[in-house]
Amino acid sequence: MVDPVVHIANLTIQHGKDSVLQDLNWQIFPGEQWILGGPSGTGKTTLAKAIVGQLKYEGTISFHLDNNSSLPPVVHYVSNWFQFTNLEGDRNFYYQQRYNKFAKNDTLTVFAELKHFAKDEQLAFEDVAPYLTIFGFENFKDQQLIELSSGEHKRLQLVKALWLQPQVLVIDQPYTGLDVQSRKDLNQIFDQLADKGVSLLLISNDDEQPDCINRFAEIQNGKIVLRHHSREISRGIPRKRKELPYFLQQPPKISDPTMVKMRQINISYGEKQVLKNIDWEVKAGEKWLLQGHNGSGKSTLLSLINGDHPQAYANDIHLFGKKRGSGESIWEIKEHLGIISPELHWYYDMNANVGQTIASGFFDSMSLYQKLGYEQQQKLDQVLHFFDLKDAKHKTLGSLPLGQQRLALLARTIVKHPELLILDEPCQGLDKEQSQYFNDVIDDLSKNGQTLIYVGHFQSQLPTCIDNKMVLEKGEIKSVERVIHKKETLST
Missing domain, CATH: 3.40.50.300 (P-loop containing nucleotide triphosphate hydrolases)
Known part of the structure; x- marks a missing residue:
């Protein structure tokens, strides 16, 4: 019997007095490529953060990664928001700072950020070039992180994740801030990664999705509910229009x-x-x-x-x-x-x-x-x-x-x-x-x-x-x- 790549048992997470996830059980097997959808506030991001160890939880989360694979035995998470720091490890920035060349911009450049990532993950720097081209990052190498727009930050996160090619890749809202062509390019890369053996978990309610996706789920009442197709995933309740104040x-x-x-x-x-x-x-x-x-x-x-x-x-x-x-x-x-x-x-x-x-x-x-x-x-x-x-x-x-x-x-x-x-x-x-x-x-x-x-x-x-x-x-x-x-x- 094949072991699941990710095995979650009796996962429970509380936010204050509110129970977000309750005795949640889920398994992700090799070859499965997942979309996790559903209405805002059901716990999708909470689950993703728990999987990669960013949140405390009750229950168990275990991984069966292949140490003999050409892919690194890593579970990598791309959040919806990119939390960069300055050179001293702080996030003490202000809103207008990205436009103000007279203020002290003490964040890393894109090039330095990629160099650090390559060193930490033991990656060949020349291998990142195709992803920089696809996402239009060739001319951004000397820009500081604080100077990037939200769309550019999202693309930089994706460049690093796709370059790494981990055995498990979890991405929260992969299409956020991406234009139409970037979305198409990203879906092609997802398909290529799936062919190489990467297990994808995409948290998304977008109508479009890569061809490789073959499993669907949502969270209801703190538990995983499996679906046969993305169109079966619940949507938020339409709001009743009210008269303007x-x-x-x-x-x-x-x-x-x-x-x-x-x-x-x-x-x-x-x-x-x-x-x-x-x-x-x-x-x-x-x-x-x-x-x-x-x-x-x-x-x-x-x-x-x-x-x-x-x-x-x-x-x-x-x-x-x-x-x-x-x-x-x-x-x-x-x-x-x-x-x-x-x-x-x-x-x-x-x-x-x-x-x-x-x-x-x-x-x-x-x-x-x-x-x-x-x-x-x-x-x-x-x-x-x-x-x-x-x-x-x-x-x-x-x-x-x-x-x-x-x-x-x-x-x-x-x-x-x-x-x-x-x-x-x-x-x-x-x-x-x-x-x-x-x-x-x-x-x-x-x-x-x-x-x-x-x-x-x-x-x-x-x-x-x-x-x-x-x-x-x-x-x-x-x-x-x-x-x-x-x-x-x-x-x-």
């Missing part, structure tokens, strides 16, 4: 008919030019979709608008009727807009409770440091109710499943009813039902004159209100067009 039913206050005006924008980091000759105008009431492959310059372009990029002063940029650098403060700029991005989520204070997290949107802070006035408290209560977060108001943000964390930060974005919403991959980490719900909210807001810049790759995760589309490629504008047949023309 009254204050969000009113048009936002508009300070100028042209909210963003850029002329011949050029941004460079040393010899690397990130944005080249960008001309762009965003007028009040317009809804823009911003697209482009990972590393095309989208995040840098948005950072010029939200005030986070110091090179904004050296360029011809008008925001909300005022030339950038004419005496306005960063906080005066942020008064006009609400933003969410994977990077903001990464840097946010996970010890703040949900109520504090949403309320910090009134002050554009990364936690709540001020007392709310009566009107602000009323708006907070309305938004908590609208997003079904009232029961989580006093829970810390970090204690919630990733999907609920993202909803709380989305609520933070709209609580002050800004005239411009900047939503950078806002549905990253949400399941299909949560994504649909949030995009319905954006569509409802759009009816009241809301101006929008929305970054997203996938047709199924876009609002229908989009009326303009700009695509970047290698820092330059590839195309600008009016969107007529919206759903049919948005996806790239």
